[in-house]
Amino acid sequence: MLVIENLHATVEGKEILKGVNLAVRAGEVHAIMGPNGSGKSTLAHVLAGNDAYEVTEGRVTFMGQDLLEMPPEERARLGLFMAFQYPVEIPGISNAYFLQAALNEIRKSHGQEELDAMEFQALLQDRMRLVAIDSSFAGRPVNEGFSGGEKKRNEILQMAILEPRLAVLDETDSGLDIDALRIVADGVNRLRSPDRAMIIVTHYQRLLNYIVPDFVHVLFEGMVVRSGGKELALELEAKGYDWVKGLGVESGSGLALAQS
Amino acid sequence: MSESVQSISKTQYLADVAQAAKSPGPKWLLELRKAAAVRLAELEFPNRRQEEWRFTNIAPIVNTSFRSMVERLAIDLRAADIEPFVFREEGWTELVFVNGFYQPSLSRIAAASTNVRCGDLTAAAGSVVEHLDRYGANGNIFTALNSAFLAGGAYVHIPAGQVMEHPIHLVFVSAGRSENTAAYPRTLVIAEPQSQAVLVESHVHLEGNVPYFNNSVTEVVVKENAHVHAYRIVQEGASSYHLSTTKVHQAAASVFKSFAVTLSGKIVRNELSVLLDGEGADCSLQGLYLTGGDQLVDNATAIEHAQPRCTSWIGYKGVLDGRSHGVFTGKIKVRRHAQKTDSKQLNNNLLLSDEAVINTKPLLEIFADDVKCTHGATVGRPPEEVIFYFKSRGISEAMAQGMLTCGFCDALLSQMELEPVRQRLDNVVFERYSPI
Numbered sequence: 260m261l262v263i264e265n266l267h268a269t270v271e272g273k274e275i276l277k278g279v280n281l282a283v284r285a286g287e288v289h290a291i292m293g294p295n296g297s298g299k300s301t302l303a304h305v306l307a308g309n310d311a312y313e314v315t316e317g318r319v320t321f322m323g324q325d326l327l328e329m330p331p332e333e334r335a336r337l338g339l340f341m342a343f344q345y346p347v348e349i350p351g352i353s354n355a356y357f358l359q360a361a362l363n364e365i366r367k368s369h370g371q372e373e374l375d376a377m378e379f380q381a382l383l384q385d386r387m388r389l390v391a392i393d394s395s396f397a398g399r400p401v402n403e404g405f406s407g408g409e410k411k412r413n414e415i416l417q418m419a420i421l422e423p424r425l426a427v428l429d430e431t432d433s434g435l436d437i438d439a440l441r442i443v444a445d446g447v448n449r450l451r452s453p454d455r456a457m458i459i460v461t462h463y464q465r466l467l468n469y470i471v472p473d474f475v476h477v478l479f480e481g482m483v484v485r486s487g488g489k490e491l492a493l494e495l496e497a498k499g500y501d502w503v504k505g506l507g508v509e510s511g512s513g514l515a516l517a518q519s
Numbered sequence: 520m521s522e523s524v525q526s527i528s529k530t531q532y533l534a535d536v537a538q539a540a541k542s543p544g545p546k547w548l549l550e551l552r553k554a555a556a557v558r559l560a561e562l563e564f565p566n567r568r569q570e571e572w573r574f575t576n577i578a579p580i581v582n583t584s585f586r587s588m589v590e591r592l593a594i595d596l597r598a599a600d601i602e603p604f605v606f607r608e609e610g611w612t613e614l615v616f617v618n619g620f621y622q623p624s625l626s627r628i629a630a631a632s633t634n635v636r637c638g639d640l641t642a643a644a645g646s647v648v649e650h651l652d653r654y655g656a657n658g659n660i661f662t663a664l665n666s667a668f669l670a671g672g673a674y675v676h677i678p679a680g681q682v683m684e685h686p687i688h689l690v691f692v693s694a695g696r697s698e699n700t701a702a703y704p705r706t707l708v709i710a711e712p713q714s715q716a717v718l719v720e721s722h723v724h725l726e727g728n729v730p731y732f733n734n735s736v737t738e739v740v741v742k743e744n745a746h747v748h749a750y751r752i753v754q755e756g757a758s759s760y761h762l763s764t765t766k767v768h769q770a771a772a773s774v775f776k777s778f779a780v781t782l783s784g785k786i787v788r789n790e791l792s793v794l795l796d797g798e799g800a801d802c803s804l805q806g807l808y809l810t811g812g813d814q815l816v817d818n819a820t821a822i823e824h825a826q827p828r829c830t831s832w833i834g835y836k837g838v839l840d841g842r843s844h845g846v847f848t849g850k851i852k853v854r855r856h857a858q859k860t861d862s863k864q865l866n867n868n869l870l871l872s873d874e875a876v877i878n879t880k881p882l883l884e885i886f887a888d889d890v891k892c893t894h895g896a897t898v899g900r901p902p903e904e905v906i907f908y909f910k911s912r913g914i915s916e917a918m919a920q921g922m923l924t925c926g927f928c929d930a931l932l933s934q935m936e937l938e939p940v941r942q943r944l945d946n947v948v949f950e951r952y953s954p955i
Contacts, residue, residue, distance in 0.1 A: 307911050311903070335913035347908045351926025351933075360922060360955065361912035368913070400926070417912065 260285050260456050261306075261326075261425055266317035267481075268298075268305045275301040277481035278317070283425065286453040290467055290492060291460045293478035294500040299460045300344060302478070303429040306458075307341035308334050322424065335361075336368035338424030342414035342431050349401035354413065355383060357401045358420050365421060386419040390446035408439035415446040426450070427458045432466035444469030464496035479503045531584040533560060536667045539587065544641055547648050548669060555652070555666030562660040574846045574878040575788060575817045580760045585701035585732045587668050588618050594695035596725075601625055601692060604723045606939045610685035612637065617692050618702040620671040633681055635716075640672035640705060647676050647709055650740050654766040654794065662764050665703045665736040672705030675718065677745075679711040686717040686937060693733060693756065694725040706737040710745035712770075717748045719940060722763075724756040730785075731756065735763040741773040743797065749777045750940050755784035757812075764790045771797025771826070778935055779806040780944060781816050788817040795822065795829040795857075806835040807931050807944075809951065810843035810875070817846035824857040824887075833864035836931050838924055838952070839875035850882040853890050860890040868898045869927050871920070921954030928952070 261283040268276040275298045283289055293299050305312050306319065308331030319326040322337055329337070349357065362382075363373040374382065380397075387394055392412055402410050411431050418426050428447065432440055447470050451457070459470055467475070467489065475491040476483045484506045485491065495502070536556045540549070564581045565572040596617060605613050607627070614637060615625035621639040628637075640648070652666055673689045691704040710716055722733060733755065741747050755761045761784045767775050781787050793802050808816045822831045833849045849864040868877045881894035901923045909919035928948040935941040 309907055309911075311907075331907065331910035332913050332915050335911055341911055343908070343911075347902075347905050349905060349908070349923070349926060351928070351930035352922055357912075357922070360918070361909075361914055364913040364915070364918070400930075421912065 262320045264318045267315045269313050275481055283456045288457045288472045290472035290475045291478055297478045298481040299478055300429055303427045303460050336365050340418050340423030340426045342428045344430040346402050346410045348403045350403050352401050353398050354401050355397040390415050390419050391442055392416050407434040411443050425456045429460045464492045467492045477503050528584045535587045539668050552667050555663045558663040559667050585699050587701045604690055608939050613688040615690045617694050619704045634678045637675040640674045643674040654768045661734050661762050662736050665734050668703045674707045677710045677714040677716045680713045682715040688719040691722045696729050696731040701732040704735040708739045710741050710747050712743040715746040719750040721752045723754045728758045730758040732760045737765040739767045741769045741775050743770045744772045746774040751779040753781045758785050761787045767793040769795050769800040772799045775802045777804050781808040786815045790819045792821040796825045798826045798828050800829045803832040808837045811840040814843040819848045821850035824853040824860040828859045830861045835866050837868045840871040842874045845877040847879040853885040853887050855886040857887050858889045862892045864894045866896040918954040921952050924952040
């Protein structure tokens with residue numbers, strides 16, 4: 260579904276990603292862990308198409324297409340979704356209106372009928388139950404005045420409505436207390452399916468107790484330095500990030516493992 | 520150069536005023552006109568060397584000799600003509616004025632379940648009309664001009680303790696106007712102690728493209744503990760000029776809330792001044808201006824805190840497109856005696872084109888020492904990260920801009936309590952900016 264090869268990217272002239280390789284297939288959940296500044300969020304934003312990040316080298320193929328050639332809205336219509344670490348507030352636009360517009364843009368691009376307000380309401384109510392969000396969210400302006408936890412849950416609600424093929428969750432656990440974390444994780448788990456892949460970007464192992472990944476990759480100084488199964492997260496938790504600083508890049512890490 | 524041009528149009532006005540003075544009316548009206556004519560002769564039209572007019576070029580108005588419509592035009596409007604402008608809501612009173620003159624046949628007065636009196640200003644009682652020109656009208660040439668030509672208008676008198684259940688809508692229609700004619704809409708509102716009322720003042724037009732001039736004056740007297748909510752909608756013709764002066768006088772513990780919306784007109788200037796002249800008075804002035812083409816729209820708000828413990832809020836928003844020019848001023852004066860003043864203002868502008876311009880400025884004159892006064896202004900486009908958020912959900916930039924513009928307006932319109940007005944304005948915004 261997604262193949263990242265030798266990806267290099269800079270922010271304001273500074274190289275953050277220095278040759279990332281990763282392959283993700285349908286149905287898989289990959290966790291990307293790493294210390295602050297390792298490039299985790301940069302990777303998420305590069306995949307989503309944020310033009311504050313410049314790709315200087317490498318290729319990304321998504322659903323057989325050259326992802327890097329596509330503007331962000333086309334990536335989204337093709338089934339890529341990023342849950343933001345810091346979702347923006349949009350005063351004056353209700354959640355329901357925003358999501359209906361987004362869903363209909365995606366549907367139109369696939370030649371599907373747009374949902375009218377009634378049909379969309381029904382879908383929205385259903386998905387709000389699925390991710391345990393109060394129905395008052397629908398009428399509130401997008402993220403305005405939401406608590407940190409509410410913003411993160413709102414991202415998961417958007418994912419539940421837009422039903423992406425690949426979801427990239429950028430530090431969705433940051434700033435959440437244990438109860439909020441559990442609610443978010445439950446929502447994500449309900450959205451796991453054989454034809455959907457997920458990339459969970461996180462600093463802490465904690466989230467992975469609730470969303471159990473198939474693969475764990477450690478990102479350090481812009482490269483995947485180690486890949487493994489879910490036990491790698493526990494090892495990392497036990498040894499701390501100082502441990503990875505001593506690791507070299509395993510040959511073909513990430514790419515080789517996922518393709519094996 | 521401009522001075523001599525000014526005097527030509529003023530000479531014309533003065534000649535017309537002399538003519539207007541002969542048209543009959545009650546004694547108070549003749550005296551009011553006479554006093555205004557004296558002021559008119561003494562005053563000069565403003566120019567851009569004056570701080571209040573620095574960004575607002577009204578030369579096209581000042582340099583044209585508008586002929587004053589002191590007589591009722593023999594124009595036969597039908598109910599259907601004004602249908603788009605009235606609300607016809609159950610219980611509402613709607614008074615229609617054509618070129619400033621009351622038209623009873625087009626008006627609808629709700630069943631008289633209250634003691635509220637309203638109608639043609641020239642037929643109002645002496646205790647009502649004695650308020651005319653009392654509240655800071657001196658020194659303003661445009662109010663002098665309005666009073667000198669006064670021959671009609673609206674009055675609303677809400678007796679003490681009367682809580683009105685339904686709004687009164689004053690509809691000022693420009694119709695059948697020939698080129699370069701001036702009309703003088705006039706409104707006087709007296710809310711007696713403990714009374715409550717909701718008013719809507721609309722300025723609308725029937726013709727397409729005639730350059731006409733409306734010079735409107737509204738005076739609102741809000742007595743002790745009275746509450747007045749005032750909505751004002753300016754929707755003038757594309758080639759027309761609209762200058763308005765609204766003077767509000769508030770007594771102790773009174774509340775005045777206004778929403779002023781400008782939708783069209785070639786040059787529009789709305790001057791709104793409030794005097795907080797009693798302890799604990801509260802005023803809120805909110806507004807929205809939507810501009811395009813080569814429009815000039817100026818909202819000059821001013822609040823004077825004359826007594827302690829008053830609160831005021833000014834919140835205006837603008838969406839500017841094309842080569843249009845917006846001006847916003849929020850002037851706050853706090854007198855020495857007005858301690859514990861709490862005043863806030865905010866002006867947010869969305870520029871949809873590179874050629875649109877907005878001049879926004881707060882003017883604070885504070886003579887008391889125990890006050891809270893804050894102000895802020897924003898000008899620009901939505902931040903990149905907001906646009907990216909839309910794109911990341913499959914929504915194109917053009918569509919995001921449209922949705923954000925609607926949302927920008929809606930954040931203000933959603934605060935309007937008067938549902939039919941809000942609904943109508945929502946529709947205007949939606950039709951103008953919605954991408955869907």
